Every structure is written in structure tokens, then in C-alpha cells.
Amino acid sequence: MGSFVFYWQIETRQILVFFRIEFNCLKDVDTVKNVTFVVMEFSSKLIEKAVNEMSQLPGIGKRTALRLVLHLLKQPKEQTGFLSQALLNMREDIKFCENCHNISDTKVCEICANSSRNHQTICVVEDIRDVMAIENTGQYKGIYHVLGGKISPIEGVGPSQLNISTLVEKVKSGKVVEIIFALSSTMEGDTTNFYIYKQIAEFQIIISTIARGISVGDELEYADEVTLGRSILHRVPFEKTFKNN
Amino acid sequence: MGSFVFYWQIETRQILVFFRIEFNCLKDVDTVKNVTFVVMEFSSKLIEKAVNEMSQLPGIGKRTALRLVLHLLKQPKEQTGFLSQALLNMREDIKFCENCHNISDTKVCEICANSSRNHQTICVVEDIRDVMAIENTGQYKGIYHVLGGKISPIEGVGPSQLNISTLVEKVKSGKVVEIIFALSSTMEGDTTNFYIYKQIAEFQIIISTIARGISVGDELEYADEVTLGRSILHRVPFEKTFKNN
Numbered sequence: 388m389g390s391f392v393f394y395w396q397i398e399t400r401q402i403l404v405f406f407r408i409e410f411n412c413l414k415d416v417d418t419v420k421n422v423t424f425v426v427m428e429f430s431s432k433l434i435e436k437a438v439n440e441m442s443q444l445p446g447i448g449k450r451t452a453l454r455l456v457l458h459l460l461k462q463p464k465e466q467t468g469f470l471s472q473a474l475l476n477m478r479e480d481i482k483f484c485e486n487c488h489n490i491s492d493t494k495v496c497e498i499c500a501n502s503s504r505n506h507q508t509i510c511v512v513e514d515i516r517d518v519m520a521i522e523n524t525g526q527y528k529g530i531y532h533v534l535g536g537k538i539s540p541i542e543g544v545g546p547s548q549l550n551i552s553t554l555v556e557k558v559k560s561g562k563v564v565e566i567i568f569a570l571s572s573t574m575e576g577d578t579t580n581f582y583i584y585k586q587i588a589e590f591q592i593i594i595s596t597i598a599r600g601i602s603v604g605d606e607l608e609y610a611d612e613v614t615l616g617r618s619i620l621h622r623v624p625f626e627k628t629f630k631n632n
Numbered sequence: 633m634g635s636f637v638f639y640w641q642i643e644t645r646q647i648l649v650f651f652r653i654e655f656n657c658l659k660d661v662d663t664v665k666n667v668t669f670v671v672m673e674f675s676s677k678l679i680e681k682a683v684n685e686m687s688q689l690p691g692i693g694k695r696t697a698l699r700l701v702l703h704l705l706k707q708p709k710e711q712t713g714f715l716s717q718a719l720l721n722m723r724e725d726i727k728f729c730e731n732c733h734n735i736s737d738t739k740v741c742e743i744c745a746n747s748s749r750n751h752q753t754i755c756v757v758e759d760i761r762d763v764m765a766i767e768n769t770g771q772y773k774g775i776y777h778v779l780g781g782k783i784s785p786i787e788g789v790g791p792s793q794l795n796i797s798t799l800v801e802k803v804k805s806g807k808v809v810e811i812i813f814a815l816s817s818t819m820e821g822d823t824t825n826f827y828i829y830k831q832i833a834e835f836q837i838i839i840s841t842i843a844r845g846i847s848v849g850d851e852l853e854y855a856d857e858v859t860l861g862r863s864i865l866h867r868v869p870f871e872k873t874f875k876n877n
Contacts, residue, residue, distance in 0.1 A: 430741050430763065433721055433722040433737060434760075440711075441715065444703060446699075459719065464723055469685050470685040471719050473681045474704065478709055481676065481705065515675065
């Protein structure tokens with residue numbers, strides 16, 4: 388009479404658990420002989436704590452966290468010091484622009500403080516990454532309004548947690564000519580767009596949204612129907628595509 | 633006469649650079665009109681510094697680093713504090729076991745201090761991850777010797793940077809009965825094995841290496857020839873596979 392041993396691994400937020408399952412075999416019916424839980428054991432509490440904290444970050448599991456921590460151990464002590472200090476400074480001293488709520492080192496961010504930009508056009512985005520993406524195109528000369536998220540009942544994010552009221556205030560003040568919605572076209576993005584739209588529709592401003600369509604360089608046959616449909620419905624005059632505007 | 637604009641993105645260690653290339657078109661020959669470099673610009677120096685430090689970690693690029701940093705910004709300040717402190721404590725206070733060079737909180741690690749383990753059998757491994765992997769099997773009752781790496785001329789790691797001399801000392805002292813090589817079977821691993829072997833071959837001890845073969849549950853047809861060849865050459869008595877040893 389012998390036994391086979393199988394391992395089954397699950398990872399929870401806090402600990403990595405191996406199930407060690409022993410089966411009896413060479414019998415008529417295989418029976419489970421023994422189930423033991425083998426927790427990922429660290430020989431050092433310091434390592435364990437660092438790995439636990441690291442693995443709180445999105446997309447970083449216990450194993451990746453251990454790899455990162457061991458990498459830091461092999462590097463000079465200064466590198467860990469620089470990393471920790473940079474994170475602490477960032478979290479403590481970061482400011483949000485009073486005007487557009489973008490991340491900034493000063494009270495008013497560089498974009499809002501730039502008088503050569505068009506302050507009558509406001510592009511509504513989710514977070515700083517979208518601002519950076521649009522800035523990198525070099526095609527937009529207006530200013531931004533960073534909502535800080537999207538309305539998402541599933542994640543418990545309601546309109547009151549977003550910077551929506553200040554946007555409505557800006558529109559009410561009469562200084563705004565155009566609002567451009569540049570949220571991602573998901574259920575949450577569309578909900579947020581519509582929520583804001585309902586509050587500013589009564590004012591005499593242009594409300595637009597970024598164009599949806601086939602990406603430059605993409606082949607038509609692989610495009611999804613919704614995108615292709617929209618790009619036909621919202622077709623643009625051909626001359627616009629090569630004339631400098 | 634119009635122009636097309638293309639973006640081409642490269643990522644170096646320090647900065648993310650976009651090449652913005654403008655082509656003249658609607659001419660007989662397309663000519664490059666303008667090439668500008670668009671560096672990934674952050675609206676905040678604090679964010680930039682944190683992202684730069686984060687992206688020094690292996691497998692973490694600028695974009696992932698930005699995602700992690702923005703995640704920390706959305707979490708309570710304490711989380712960043714805990715993470716920084718855990719990393720700093722780990723880097724400052726970590727000790728290495730005097731005996732086996734494994735990472736430990738005490739002068740001698742738990743495995744070496746455990747008198748119920750067989751101190752005459754030493755398993756030679758690369759780093760703490762291998763120790764954890766072998767410990768999780770629950771099949772090994774000896775002690776370890778952590779080399780801290782493998783001999784790798786390409787990465788500039790020579791024998792003197794590894795904990796090889798202390799291993800040879802242990803063998804010389806006559807208290808060792810068996811040495812088990814458990815390094816990965818790469819060029820570097822084999823070189824390291826052979827380097828150590830040459831220095832301890834003259835002593836009357838058993839020198840073994842972990843078995844290479846088809847993984848439990850794997851299909852033969854997908855196995856590579858070298859592994860399958862080795863598993864046939866080093867076949868084991870069938871009775872050993874189901875008898876409790």
C-alpha cells in the first residue's frame with residue numbers, strides 16, 4: 388500500500404497556501420489519506436512583512452513581491468532608501484490643482500497656469516494618465532478637468548466622490564464655451580458622461596465627445612461592429628483628414 | 633499639401649521617449665518634415681521621482697510604475713508609510729545565517745538551529761526561494777547552503793562573490809556525509825556545480841544532484857529530448873515509486 392501526494396496552491400490576500408493532499412492508492416478505491424496546509428513560510432519576518440506590503444499593490448502577487456524584495460536585497464542599501472523616500476514624499480507632499488484637480492506640485496498646475504492655452508475649452512478626463520496621453524498627442528490646446536474616477540456603483544463610487552460639482556460651477560460661471568468628454572467608452576464612462584450632461588445641458592455651451600472609430604493603421608475586417616458602425620455614422624469630410632486645420 | 637503624423641515610442645532606463653514624425657505627403661515622394669522628441673512628461677516632479685525609482689525594479693516599466701504610484705495615491709497615506717517602512721526595515725536589519733548564509737532574523741537561521749534535522753546532509757541552493765521551494769515539499773530533512781547566486785561571467789559573477797569557500801571549509805571539517813547539488817540546470821548552474829565538485833571531490837563524501845526527469849503529470853510526447861533521455865538513463869526501481877521510504 389503506497390500513497391501519491393498532490394499539491395494544490397491557492398493565493399489569498401494575506402497568505403499563499405499550499406494544500407498537500409495525500410491519496411491512498413493501489414486499493415480498489417483511491418481515498419484521501421491526509422490533507423495538510425502548507426503556508427508559504429519565510430525564514431525571516433522582515434522579508435515576510437515587506438512581501439506582504441508589496442503584494443498589496445495591484446497586479447503584484449506574493450511571488451512577484453518576493454522577487455522584487457530579493458532584488459532590492461542584492462542592490463546597494465541606498466536604492467531601497469531612495470525608493471522608500473520617493474514614495475513617502477510623493478504621498479505626503481502631493482497637491483491637486485485647485486482649478487482642474489490634476490496632480491501637481493503647485494497650487495495651480497502648469498497647464499491651468501499657462502495663459503497661452505484656451506481656458507474656454509475644458510476636456511473632462513478620468514485621471515492624470517489620460518491628461519498625459521492627450522498632452523502627448525500635441526493636438527489639444529485647451530485645459531482639463533480631472534474627475535478622479537468614474538461613477539461605478541459596483542466599486543462603490545458615487546457622483547459625490549468625484550469632482551463633478553466644481554465642473555458644473557465652472558459651466559455656471561459662463562466662462563466655458565466647450566466641454567469635451569474624454570472618458571473611456573465603458574458602461575461607467577457613459578454613465579458619468581450622461582450624469583454630467585444632464586446637469587449642464589441647460590447652459591448655452593457646446594458639449595462634445597471624442598470621436599470613436601477605427602484606429603489609424605487598423606484593418607476594417609478585424610474591427611468590432613459597434614466601433615465600425617459608429618465610424619460610419621460619424622464619418623468626416625475627406626478633406627479634413629489631410630488639410631492642416 | 634498636407635502632412636501625416638506618426639508616433640514611435642521607445643523606452644530607455646530613464647525616460648519614455650515618443651518620436652513624433654511628420655511626413656509631407658500628397659507629393660511624388662514622401663519626405664520627413666519634422667521629427668520631434670516627446671518625453672513622457674509628468675505634471676509633478678514628485679510623481680516623476682517615485683515612478684523613476686519604482687521602474688528600477690525588475691519587470692516594472694514606466695507605465696506599470698505609474699499605475700502602482702497612482703494606486704498608492706488613492707489609498708490611505710498609511711499604506712505608503714507601511715510599505716516604505718517595511719522595505720527600509722527589511723533592507724537595514726536583515727541578517728544572513730552564519731552557517732548556511734540563508735536570510736534570517738537571527739544569527740543562525742531556524743533550519744540550522746533545529747537539532748532534529750540531519751546536519752550531515754547539505755543541500756546546495758542558489759537563494760532563499762529555492763530553500764522555500766524545497767521546504768514546501770516536506771521531503772527534505774537535512775540543512776542547506778545558500779550560494780547567493782551562480783557563477784556567471786556574463787553578469788560578472790565570479791566564484792569569489794559566492795559563498796563557496798565556506799562550503800569547502802565545512803566539507804574539510806569532516807562533519808559532512810552528503811552534498812546535494814540543487815542548482816537550476818542551466819549553463820551557469822552546471823558550471824557552478826562543477827567548480828564546487830572539483831574542490832570537494834578528493835574528500836570521502838557522497839556528492840549527488842537532484843533527479844532530472846519528466847514532471848509528475850506531464851505527457852511524454854511533449855517532453856524535450858534531453859530531459860526524457862536523462863529520465864531513461866537515470867531510471868529508478870519501480871518499487872521505490874510507491875513504497876514509503
